[in-house]
Amino acid sequence: MPISTYAPSPIGISPQSTWFSPQSTWQESHPPTVSNSPNHISNFLPTAVTVPSTSPPSSQPPSHPQIQHLPASPTVDTSSTSTTPSQNQPLSLANSPPSCLDVHPTISSSPSPPPIPPPTRTHPMITRSQNQIFKPKQLYLAETPCSEIEPTCVSQALKDHRWRQAMSEEFSALVSQGTWDLVPSAPNQNIIGCKWVFRVKRGKDGQVERYKARLVAKGFHQKPGSDYFETFSPVIKPTTIRTVLSIAVSRGWKIHQLDINNAFLHGKIDEQLFMQQPAGFIDPNLPHHVCRLHKSLYGLKQAPRMWFRELKDFLVSHGFTNSRSDSSLFIFHHAANWLYVLVYVDDILITGSSPKAIDNLITAMGSKFSLKNLGQLDFFLGVEAIQTNSGLFLSQRRYIQDILQRTGMEKAKAASTPLSSTTTLRQLSGHSLTDPTVYRQVVGSLQYLSLTRPDLCFAVNRLSQFMHSPTDAHWQAVKRVLRYLNGTKFHGLLIRPQTSLSLHGFSDADWAGDKDTLISTTGYVMYLGSNPVSWKATKQRAVARSSTEAEYRALAAASSEVVWVCNLLHELGVYQSTPPVLYCDNLGATYLSRNPVMHSRMKHIAVDLHFVRDLVDQKILRVSHISSKDQLADGLTKPLSSNRFISLRSKIGVTDGSSILRGHVKERISL
Known part of the structure; x- marks a missing residue:
């Protein structure tokens, strides 16, 4: 509310005057004393009241009004209609609002309000801190003395x-x-x-x-x-x-x-x-x-x-x-x-x-x-192994954190996938790096992460193909992998107890995926029960003339791994009651593994052809067709969209271990 000032009335002021404010009534026996500045607001304020400056901001420092003492201190009337003054009682404005006219009197006789009860929780969600679960403190990241x-x-x-x-x-x-x-x-x-x-x-x-x-x-x-x-x-x-x-x-x-x-x-x-x-x-x-x-x-x-x-x-x-x-x-x-x-x-x-x-x-x-x-x-x-009720969780979070620190990417924005599905990496993409040492060091460090992270297998294999002459485009792809790691540093491999230790696998290929050489990419993953035990992403050794040929080469590589794992399990005393199943999403490759036919377009891969076919004939393994949407090795052959990649990531054994790691820390603290 604006403040209005006035000059002394020529006809004078009554000796007994009543002053009103929005909250209080003031009784004065003498009119206000007029200072040299008749329009100054301090002439109309009670004792010990400081008025904040209400002038608009300017380049000059604000000038605070001088405190002016009135001849008689006003008293506070607790009733808005009472006209009986209180003699010589100072006004307390310690808790007054910042407005210069909204003056609240001090009331000593009013009872104190009852305590406000704490608010009741109505939201159904319970936070981790309420369960006394906290993130582990990464002390080793900050406490490394120079000595x-x-x-x-x-x-x-x-x-x-x-x-x-x-x-x-x-x-x-x-x-x-x-x-x-x-x-x-x-x-x-x-x-x-x-x-x-x-x-x-x-x-x-x-x-x-x-x-x-x-x-x-x-x-x-x-x-x-x-x-x-x-x-x-x-x-x-x-x-x-x-x-x-x-x-x-x-x-x-x-x-x-x-x-x-x-x-x-x-x-x-x-x-x-x-x-x-x-x-x-x-x-x-x-x-x-x-x-x-x-x-x-x-x-x-x-x-x-x-x-x-x-x-x-x-x-x-x-x-x-x-x-x-x-x-x-x-x-x-x-x-x-x-x-x-x-x-x-x-x-x-x-x-x-x-x-x-x-x-x-x-x-x-x-x-x-x-x-x-x-x-x-x-x-x-370098792998942290944590025993949980769900099984054994393998994590390399400390190693990931070290990589992010060395590259200065620990605060980078997280990416949803290791590689972009819309960008194709080529040998001559971008400009050559003046010093490829850092690129080679980082990619070499990423290779060790594939020990527990099959979701990184294809990305690391692809980036390793540019070690001899990396460019800035390749380095940007490496930084995307680091951003993905920054968002999934607590992910790891969860090995669950199995009632049946049956062996089965998935084989896939990306036909002519390398746009520089048109060489296809092989990918496979092997499961013991529901636990992944072996996986691989690699370039094929020759150009495939058809998608069936590329898939069959991948099938031959996966068959070799199945035979080796079967022999290992036999030595460990884990015997397979039925032949392991190898799933392939290419009908042509599936039919070639079962039927004794020889096409003219398959003569040059006769070794792979007869190798897989002999394994099937001897009932060492079975090849079965599966739809492409159920192909779990799809992420080991090419970059995928975010939704497709995330849906397959959990199916190949990669699990978010944030709650597992926090529970592990809580266990250690309680012990």
């Missing part, structure tokens, strides 16, 4: 007592195991160099577990034919890991994890090798002597092979047999007892039907090798 930088040379490490202690522990372990002895050097000796490698070992939550210093031999100084001969050493296949885990979960077996300390030091070498004394630990009495190696050392060409031979001999001596399907799988079978041992260098998984037999094996291994018993499967090869 934990890994040294790059011995001089840096010697300045920190933690690294000095780690070096002493490593050197003491080498000496106690009789890794070498000191001998005088000779002119005809090929003396191998060595160096210290420093690593900060962290747990799955990112916290520092220990400081590791490892003495590594410079194997590139070795000469083939004299210093080493054979170097190959097997590691467990991802399909074998998923198959064994699926069997263990379905049968309710416990899965134990071991870590061998200084595994390569247990291997004995057959060749005569000489190495320099390690820096920082040179014998002062024999400074010019060299180390004659008796056991293998990290960095030697033959070190992995020697360690695997040592472990294999130990397991075979305890009744295990080496699998013919996977050399890193060892199987023990006696009566109704089964034990499986999976070896990936120095990381070992043990599962089986007899907990007592597992404990006996761990005890025997501990007496032979220095090891750490890590208990139940929790974190293996």
Whole structure:
């Protein structure tokens, strides 16, 4: 409401005047005193009232009105009709509204209002926080102090007592195991160099577990034919890991994890090798002597092979047999007892039907090798394994978060699919990158994610085809994959218990999908029950002249995988009562696998033709037709639309593990 001012009336003002405001009635025995500024609003305000400026904003700072004291302080009448003044009672405006005229009197006699009850919840939805379920705190993403930088040379490490202690522990372990002895050097000796490698070992939550210093031999100084001969050493296949885990979960077996300390030091070498004394630990009495190696050392060409031979001999001596399907799988079978041992260098998984037999094996291994018993499967090869009521959930969220941090994409907008279904990647799309190193590093990192993420299989395979000469268009496609990962970082592979461990698969092909070479793409996925255990997306080796030919080539590749998995299951004691079924959505390829016909257009793929047909004739597998909308391998051959991709993603085993991971954190906190 606008404020009106006035000048003193020429006829005067009555000694007793009544003043009205919207809320109060004021009684005054004297008229207001007129100041030098007759129109100033402060002339008409009671004592201790500050009036905010009501003038429009300007470039000059606002001028606050001066407080003017009236001859007699007005009093507050609690009744709007009463005319009896209250003498010498100041007005309190501490809780008054900002309006300069809406003055509320202070009423001390009114009773306090009753407390307002809390609002009742009527919405049916219950939030996660009300159930005391919170997102896990990624402490390892933010708490990495600068003092934990890994040294790059011995001089840096010697300045920190933690690294000095780690070096002493490593050197003491080498000496106690009789890794070498000191001998005088000779002119005809090929003396191998060595160096210290420093690593900060962290747990799955990112916290520092220990400081590791490892003495590594410079194997590139070795000469083939004299210093080493054979170097190959097997590691467990991802399909074998998923198959064994699926069997263990379905049968309710416990899965134990071991870590061998200084595994390569247990291997004995057959060749005569000489190495320099390690820096920082040179014998002062024999400074010019060299180390004659008796056991293998990290960095030697033959070190992995020697360690695997040592472990294999130990397991075979305890009744295990080496699998013919996977050399890193060892199987023990006696009566109704089964034990499986999976070896990936120095990381070992043990599962089986007899907990007592597992404990006996761990005890025997501990007496032979220095090891750490890590208990139940929790974190293996960078994969987090979480036991739930629904099964075993495998997640690589920490690895995904590391990739997003390295590329600066942790705050990027999420994408619904890894690749766009409307954009075709070509060899010459865009401009060549000046430095393709980052592209190759990121794509190489993405390849490891396909261990638990079949939804990334085709995208990674497609982006890997441009490693030799990537362009900015290819880099944009990589960034889209990273955006997709940012929105699905908590997704993983859920292995559920199965009542039936029957094997079946889906085979598909994208005919002439590569627009540069017109080569087709093969994709297949194999299931043990409802758990996916094997999948692949790859380019075919030759151009297919028809869609039937492309589908049949994919069918032949999938058939090879079915035969291998069947042999693996047979060794594991999982027998198939009926031949595995391979589903194909091409009628021509399905008919060719069943009928002994030879078309002129199929002569050049006679090997694949007869390979699949012989498997069908011998009842090793069955080929069955399926509609394209039910083809689960469709996402492994080409980019799909968002709706189609999301509908197939859950069917190939990829599950959103947000609630599983939060529940896991809640469990750990309660313990």
